[in-house]
Amino acid sequence: xxxxxxxxxxxxxxxxxxxxxxxxxxxxxxxxxxxxxxxxxxxxxxxxxxxxxxxxxxxxxxxx
Numbered sequence: 001x002x003x004x005x006x007x008x009x010x011x012x013x014x015x016x017x018x019x020x021x022x023x024x025x026x027x028x029x030x031x032x033x034x035x036x037x038x039x040x041x042x043x044x045x046x047x048x049x050x051x052x053x054x055x056x057x058x059x060x061x062x063x064x
Contacts, residue, residue, distance in 0.1 A: 024037070
């Protein structure tokens with residue numbers, strides 16, 4: 001492995017260890033959300049909410 005390849009690998013490992021992805025499912029009966037939170041070094045850099053209720057209701061109708 002070249003010097004650059006080793007340095008690149010070390011940088012990827014260092015940066016990769018600082019990322020954290022968390023998925024949370026919130027279901028209160030009326031809404032069902034999948035929340036994805038991406039953190040870099042403890043700081044939230046992205047938060048995304050996906051409403052799963054339409055999909056759940058579609059499956060529920062098919063099963064009846």
